[in-house]
Amino acid sequence: MAYQAGEETPEAGVYRCTNCGAEITLKAGAAFPPCECSLENWSIVRRT
Numbered sequence: 627m628a629y630q631a632g633e634e635t636p637e638a639g640v641y642r643c644t645n646c647g648a649e650i651t652l653k654a655g656a657a658f659p660p661c662e663c664s665l666e667n668w669s670i671v672r673r674t
């Protein structure tokens with residue numbers, strides 16, 4: 627499952643952009659931000 631900017635995180639965790647490899651930590655319910663690569667495709671790496 628991958629997410630784009632503006633979608634809500636289903637759970638707290640570390641997410642990685644599968645397009646460029648950038649990682650971010652987000653809380654549950656936070657909105658995914660745009661990625662530096664502008665082609666964000668966030669998927670969860672691990673739960674926090």
Ligand SMILES: [Zn+2]
Pocket residue numbers: 643644645646647648661662663664665666667
């Ligand atoms: Zn990216």
